[in-house]
Amino acid sequence: MTKKENLAWQYSTVTHDAVDVRHHGAINVPIYQTSLFAFETYDQFQQAAQHSQHTPVYSRGYNPTVRYLEEKLAELERAEMAKCFASGMAAISAAILSTVRTGDHIICVSQAYGPTRMFVTQYLQRFGIDATLVDGSSLDDIRAALRPETKLLYLESPTSMLFQLQDLAACAELARSRGIVAIADNSWATPIFQRPLELGIDLVVHSVTKYISGQSDSVAGVVIGSEQLVSRIAEDEYMLFGGIMTAHSAALITRCLRTLPLRMERHEKSALAAAAHLAGQPYVARINHPALPSHPQHALALKQMNGSSGLFSFESAESPEKMREWANRLKYFKIGVSWGGFESLVTVNPAVPGCAPEARSLIRLHIGLENVDDLLQDMDQAWTDVKDLQL
Ligand SMILES: Cc1ncc(COP(=O)(O)O)c(C=O)c1O
Known part of the structure; x- marks a missing residue:
């Protein structure tokens, strides 16, 4: 199909x-x-x-x-x-x-x-x-x-x-x-x-x-x-x-x-736009999203799934303390557990085994149903605010 x-x-x-x-x-x-x-x-x-x-x-x-x-x-x-x-x-x-x-x-x-x-x-x-x-x-x-x-x-x-x-x-x-x-x-x-x-x-x-x-x-x-x-x-x-x-x-x-397919199409599209935007940012070392060709199992993703959702993570060489300051400054993303809702969410943790060698932080984003351009601008303005912090 x-x-x-x-x-x-x-x-x-x-x-x-x-x-x-x-x-x-x-x-x-x-x-x-x-x-x-x-x-x-x-x-x-x-x-x-x-x-x-x-x-x-x-x-x-x-x-x-x-x-x-x-x-x-x-x-x-x-x-x-x-x-x-x-x-x-x-x-x-x-x-x-x-x-x-x-x-x-x-x-x-x-x-x-x-x-x-x-x-x-x-x-x-x-x-x-x-x-x-x-x-x-x-x-x-x-x-x-x-x-x-x-x-x-x-x-x-x-x-x-x-x-x-x-x-x-x-x-x-x-x-x-x-x-x-x-x-x-x-x-x-x-x-x-x-x-x-x-x-x-x-x-x-x-x-x-x-x-x-x-x-x-x-x-x-x-x-x-x-x-x-x-x-x-x-x-x-x-x-x-x-x-x-x-x-x-x-x-x-x-x-x-009743709206599950409608929402999933929107989560997919917005998360892919957010991942593409993040790929060019200086604070991003690696993005973990199965729909990206850079994902090591991308071919398998294409074989067994016919779409992707709104949850993915990225790794950063910046410290968890600095990335938490970044998260604090986000206006549209809420800091919280869980995912799958209408709202965008962020969590910041220290890098775990399986992250890239240079990674110090693992940031998980849930991309909600907001206007995606607002979310991209939000991430940019938060970085402008924290980029010179020595943390
Ligand atoms: C992948 C996954 N499976 C299962 C659960 C557990 O579901 P619930 O919180 O509804 O008990 C969660 C909750 O975060 C989850 O992320």
Whole structure:
């Protein structure tokens, strides 16, 4: 599918529904603000209770507002089933736990989101589950970490600080050949620009908090995949830990989903303009953005994604102290964690292993939906202000 065909299909998926006769043709699914659903007869109740994942009985199981969003997200990832959770971490921990038992081993990419790494390398240790962190850009490294008891390969492509990719199709093939489940965090690209399930990955997880929500007003997550794998998670980790998405959150996120392709096109365009502008600046040593030909895995990015989002980083030979002064002077960029919303964001950290040798600082930018020329001028005026500071 070309990029144009893909976007045409995604636009139609997020905007088109048949007239919903259940709700008098209401163009938006109502918010089912209810914990339980009542029945007129005991027979009806007992019948429904046997199918509580598929029919309204109790909202920690099936809520029609949440179910509508789940069906849309499954459709966008071209999957059989999706289950929404209270946060990205609730979705990620549930998905991981569904694949392992005491004595098992997990392989996880070393640049995965911090709390995900902490979950697999520290928290799960107390249940006798071991983990190895690997360089996700090297299939050899992943292969070398395999053990007879390995049950899960956990991927995040691209990663969200240095934007390293994993070859999803090759990883999926390796995992399948060893009977291992492969999970991929697809929060950065969203189903608009990357669909790991089509490349053979078993389960996709999202921090819905990021682009899918896109308004920085919700914390949410989702697990997406085959009915076999996701319904098991729905019956076990979802029902037993109870980290559910509320109907109110689902309604807010559905509202945001209508504009997901539109926003992603804008984030992509503006972030590429910002990266091009930064490439000529004296304070920039290297830019980490998979859509740039200078990215070491650019060919892989073109192979497995058909677009890019608004989050990238650059490295600077200037000190973190000086770059924090630069960040302090930015007028449009807010200093803060997270990403995927309408607003531009900046964080400044000391350089990490994997940065260029001359780099002292790693600056992550989220390019929001503002007028991009304002953002470029903002970065310039902040640099003019700090360039002579001795820090
Ligand atoms: C790549 C990635 N995955 C998962 C998460 C966790 O999602 P949440 O904060 O919704 O729990 C985050 C949060 O920042 C993230 O950046």
